[in-house]
Amino acid sequence: MVGGANRQRINPDQIPSPVAVQELDASVHEATPYLTSNRTVMPPHAATRFTAIDQGISSPRFMRLSTYAVPASDDVLAASGLPLALVVQPMADLAPEEEPIPVVDFGPAGPPRCERCKAYVNPYFQFVENGRRMRCNLCQFASVVRDDYFCNLDGSGRRMDVMQRPELLYGTVEFAAPKEY
Secondary structure: OOOOOOOOOOOHHHOOOHHHHHHHHHHHHOOOOEEOOOOOOOOOOOOOOOOEEOOOOOOOOOEEEOOOOOOOOHHHHHHHOOOOOEEEOOOOOOOOOOOOOOEEOOHHHOOOEOOOOOOEOOOOOEEEHHHOEEEOOOOOOEEEOOHHHOOOEOOOOOEOOHHHOHHHHOOOOEEOOOOOO
């Protein structure tokens, strides 16, 4: 055939309706809070009204990936042709039902950070060596825990004060900046 006349046509009935997709997403997420640690439920669409409960992973209101099926290697990502991007909106408005973002003030010393990559302490830092070191979840370096932040670990290796430390509980916190910043 000449000029591509042999191409199969797309059946319009098989194309998802954006309105139907949005209505379905709204019916799921407007009625039930979105639990940020639930990896079996896709995050709400950007235009969907929802209430998020921060369980150690930032709400998609503040950070949203372009895809939630992240390839395991750079080769697979390149072969897929999918763009991998992160949209960050730190000052997004909360839903009226959501808890306010906790503010954590470490005084002049500032928040504990990884000595190698400078990542801020977060729920995925692992405390090791009886709480004297903290292993960064980004670069795996084990930094020394400063004396004013030290806490003993329980039998499972968790800090005893984790429930009093918003920076170890929530995916989104606001750190009060020391004067040098």
